[in-house]
Amino acid sequence: MSLNKNKICIYFSLFFSLIAFAQEVETDSTETKQLDEVIVTATRTVRQLSSLPLPAQLVSKKEIKSVNSLRLSDILNEQTGLITVPDFGGGEGIQLQGLDSQYTLVLIDGVPLIGRSAGTLDISRITVGNIKQIEIVKGASSSLYGSEALGGVINIITENPKYGFNGELNSRVGSFNTLDNSFNLGYRKEKFSVSAFVNSFSSDGYDLNANDALNTVEPFKNHTFNTKLTYNFNENTSLFLSGRYYTQNQDYVASEDLKGESDINEWNAHAKLSHTYNEKWSSYFEFYATRYMADEYLNNTDNSRFSESDFNQLLLRPEIRASYKASEKSDFIGGIGWNHETLKRTDFSTNPEFNSPYAYLQYDTNPTEKLNVILGARFDNHSEYKSQFSPKAALRYKLSNKIAVKGSVGYGFKAPDFRQLYFDFTNSSVGYTVLGYNAVTTAIPQMEANGELANIVVPISEFENELNPENSIGINVGADYRLSNTVKVDLNVFRNNIEDLIDTRVIANKTNGQNVFSYYNVHKVFTQGLEFNVNWKPSNNLKLMGGYQLLFAKDKAAVDAFENGEVYARLTPSSPSFQLKKEDYFGLYNRSRHMANFKIFYTFERWKLDANLRGTYRSKYGLYDTNGNTYLDKYDEFVDGYSTWDIAFNKTLYKNYTLGFGIDNVFGFTDTQNISNISGRIIYGKLNIQI
Amino acid sequence: MKTLKFLALAIVLIGFSSCSSDDDNGGQQLLDVEAETVSNLYAPQTGGQGSGEDISGEFTKFSFSLGTTTTSETEWDIAFRGTSIILNGGSSMGTIDEPARSGEAAGYIIEGTFNDIASVNTELLTQDSEEGYVLSDWYSYDPVNHVINPTAGRVLVIKTHDGKYAKVEILSYYKDAPDSPSMESEYRYYTFNYVYQPNEGEITF
Numbered sequence A: 001m002s003l004n005k006n007k008i009c010i011y012f013s014l015f016f017s018l019i020a021f022a023q024e025v026e027t028d029s030t031e032t033k034q035l036d037e038v039i040v041t042a043t044r045t046v047r048q049l050s051s052l053p054l055p056a057q058l059v060s061k062k063e064i065k066s067v068n069s070l071r072l073s074d075i076l077n078e079q080t081g082l083i084t085v086p087d088f089g090g091g092e093g094i095q096l097q098g099l100d101s102q103y104t105l106v107l108i109d110g111v112p113l114i115g116r117s118a119g120t121l122d123i124s125r126i127t128v129g130n131i132k133q134i135e136i137v138k139g140a141s142s143s144l145y146g147s148e149a150l151g152g153v154i155n156i157i158t159e160n161p162k163y164g165f166n167g168e169l170n171s172r173v174g175s176f177n178t179l180d181n182s183f184n185l186g187y188r189k190e191k192f193s194v195s196a197f198v199n200s201f202s203s204d205g206y207d208l209n210a211n212d213a214l215n216t217v218e219p220f221k222n223h224t225f226n227t228k229l230t231y232n233f234n235e236n237t238s239l240f241l242s243g244r245y246y247t248q249n250q251d252y253v254a255s256e257d258l259k260g261e262s263d264i265n266e267w268n269a270h271a272k273l274s275h276t277y278n279e280k281w282s283s284y285f286e287f288y289a290t291r292y293m294a295d296e297y298l299n300n301t302d303n304s305r306f307s308e309s310d311f312n313q314l315l316l317r318p319e320i321r322a323s324y325k326a327s328e329k330s331d332f333i334g335g336i337g338w339n340h341e342t343l344k345r346t347d348f349s350t351n352p353e354f355n356s357p358y359a360y361l362q363y364d365t366n367p368t369e370k371l372n373v374i375l376g377a378r379f380d381n382h383s384e385y386k387s388q389f390s391p392k393a394a395l396r397y398k399l400s401n402k403i404a405v406k407g408s409v410g411y412g413f414k415a416p417d418f419r420q421l422y423f424d425f426t427n428s429s430v431g432y433t434v435l436g437y438n439a440v441t442t443a444i445p446q447m448e449a450n451g452e453l454a455n456i457v458v459p460i461s462e463f464e465n466e467l468n469p470e471n472s473i474g475i476n477v478g479a480d481y482r483l484s485n486t487v488k489v490d491l492n493v494f495r496n497n498i499e500d501l502i503d504t505r506v507i508a509n510k511t512n513g514q515n516v517f518s519y520y521n522v523h524k525v526f527t528q529g530l531e532f533n534v535n536w537k538p539s540n541n542l543k544l545m546g547g548y549q550l551l552f553a554k555d556k557a558a559v560d561a562f563e564n565g566e567v568y569a570r571l572t573p574s575s576p577s578f579q580l581k582k583e584d585y586f587g588l589y590n591r592s593r594h595m596a597n598f599k600i601f602y603t604f605e606r607w608k609l610d611a612n613l614r615g616t617y618r619s620k621y622g623l624y625d626t627n628g629n630t631y632l633d634k635y636d637e638f639v640d641g642y643s644t645w646d647i648a649f650n651k652t653l654y655k656n657y658t659l660g661f662g663i664d665n666v667f668g669f670t671d672t673q674n675i676s677n678i679s680g681r682i683i684y685g686k687l688n689i690q691i
Numbered sequence B: 001m002k003t004l005k006f007l008a009l010a011i012v013l014i015g016f017s018s019c020s021s022d023d024d025n026g027g028q029q030l031l032d033v034e035a036e037t038v039s040n041l042y043a044p045q046t047g048g049q050g051s052g053e054d055i056s057g058e059f060t061k062f063s064f065s066l067g068t069t070t071t072s073e074t075e076w077d078i079a080f081r082g083t084s085i086i087l088n089g090g091s092s093m094g095t096i097d098e099p100a101r102s103g104e105a106a107g108y109i110i111e112g113t114f115n116d117i118a119s120v121n122t123e124l125l126t127q128d129s130e131e132g133y134v135l136s137d138w139y140s141y142d143p144v145n146h147v148i149n150p151t152a153g154r155v156l157v158i159k160t161h162d163g164k165y166a167k168v169e170i171l172s173y174y175k176d177a178p179d180s181p182s183m184e185s186e187y188r189y190y191t192f193n194y195v196y197q198p199n200e201g202e203i204t205f
Helices: A005-026 A061-066 A072-076 A418-422 A437-449 A556-563 B002-024
Strands: A056-060 A082-086 A092-096 A104-108 A131-138 A152-158 A164-174 A178-188 A192-203 A220-232 A237-253 A259-276 A281-299 A305-325 A330-345 A353-365 A371-380 A388-398 A403-414 A424-426 A433-435 A453-456 A470-482 A487-510 A515-536 A542-555 A568-570 A577-579 A594-604 A609-618 A642-653 A657-664 A682-690 B034-042 B060-063 B068-070 B078-081 B084-087 B106-111 B139-142 B147-150 B154-159 B165-174 B187-197
Touching (some): A056 A061, A061 A131, A072 A092, A072 A131, A092 A104, A330 A418, A433 A487, A437 A487, A437 A515
Antiparallel strands (some): A056 A131, A082 A092, A131 A152, A164 A178, A178 A192, A237 A259, A305 A330, A330 A353, A403 A470, A424 A433, A487 A515, A515 A542, A542 A594, A609 A642, A642 A657, B034 B187, B060 B078, B078 B084, B139 B147, B165 B187
């Protein structure tokens, strides 16, 4: 814990005095009802969040604005059960229900973001400046979305312009010379709307460890451009067009003598034509294309090139989707589509190409007023790995007006990525080699012919079958409880059984004493736990939210090894070893058993001032095995649990102007050894102008 | 206090009585099993570790019957150089300065706590060969702190050059066996526990 007892006392007294204060205010406020929010991600249809049989969360534009977030990573970190985990490549991926970033699909307006060069999708890439709502659906969702939707789906819904001509300017300046400017212009009349958004974000970065030539985060600058257009030809036919471009330039420093730059360029083009045929039938034709390019180089001190690498991925996806309203109570939606993906990358054996046609169908029905059932399935054919059939079933039963129970079971998968299939990389200084699964059958005989191999450990014949996608069965069971008009509680218990996780192993020994590694399906892991959210809105002015996640994430082989008494440890590196017990196994790396958040939002109407205090807590976790038994056990060194606290104030002036001020990470918590994505205290000021 | 004293007394008495019953067993007088700790056995090497030079330097030889290091060419059981441990039995891997093996030493590494390994499984005994050293997989390298730690739960079971048995648990590779060795710690200093069974043909410890 980074907070001492005194500070906690201050918090509690502050907290309770605020509650007391709030209750006084409550007497003269009218009773408030919480608005029913809608979500599109869970079913690909517009659904009321409150009636959904799946665990889902919404983050509204109002919340994003009141906490003055800049990037998607900032705001997701404050949501229950979500945490951003820094990648060694510098990006930040999201961990959801204890699953790594590679198992959560991230969408913008319903279409996926690409560019996972090492599996992680860096969500700090995404500005929140033009977001209307963030939708988070937990649990395996491959029945609608296919690959990557193994742990869940995060969908970013961008803002649509209001009627007439409107614009918004946002500017935030803060610590580390961080500057964020965005400008949004929109126009809408009956048939037509158009909007344009520009964001520029730059920072000097920060350095948590002054002992080396490297900064923890090197200086960078990036820009996001987004334009959207909608046109309603008539009541039944409409067109949506969206284009987005993101570009980032960052210093790239490997050592005192090796310096360069890294560039990211990404574009997305999305077109959708919707047509309603009659009361029962409607359809969409959708086309999506996106390219992600990451290039980096390092130069020696004499400006000669030391190394360069590039990554260039393209995804094309046409899709047709139809929905059929069978009755007042039942809807069908179905779609067919085709994913075409290519990648050019340094250190690849070929320029691979993926082709994957798919089809899905979902049936959403309310057989009685109290019962909602969703059944769905999707089939993904694939040119490079085994075809996948992903079913899902969910139901929700309303026990009374106050309480409803829900449950869902679904299959999720993540296709092996290009790297796991086609990598052909030899480390030039150390000399080891990493081969993609599909590269083995050609690369190994070649290495053998060149006399590079001393010994083959795994015969090539083992690589003749296709590599299996990593797959999971996710179960979620929960309840929504509306204690009163002002208090909402929800609970969700989850379990994800993941199989065929892909890992590396030594497949051959080289004559230079190093090894050849390749990928294979091996691990079975599970994550299970529960999530609990409380939402209390005692008055129009005050809102309190709290969330908690309990998590157990374990490798099944490790559980067995502990049970069989095959694991040993020492108290110090030089004390006698002893046998570990079953309960000494902590679980997977980088997973905290407890995560919690607390938020309080208050509006001082007299001063037109919004204020909020938010805290997040994460209990201890292990980053790697420190006592040499290859498992994370309770005698390992852990990263201490910590909490960070943010405050923000926004005051509205002359109706159209808002001045903001805030401190993120008020107590300046850092862990220079272990946590690279917490920079320390950030003080900022913000200006918002509505036109 | 009184209870403690009584307990200590009781333990001593039980210890004595069990010893005497051991002595009575079998009629033949057996030598006591020797449980000892060796500290800071220095095992230098030159070259290797990315220096570009081949590893060389004399091995530090150890004899269980003496309980100390030895310079004898023949009367040694195991020998240390850097992280390498060799047996006085079998054949050389051919590295520079490797001593000639004249004895019948053999060994294996087994998982368990030091106390749990109560007897020798003679079927597992293997000698050094061109393929490699038998007692090589005793440590783990911590890539973050760049230190060598003896892997927990690994016990070295050894047949000595003259056919007796010993078991060894390596505790540290650093001088004075620090609790948290670092890159700066002086290395190649072995600390280990061993139990030596001096009686011919006895395979229990």
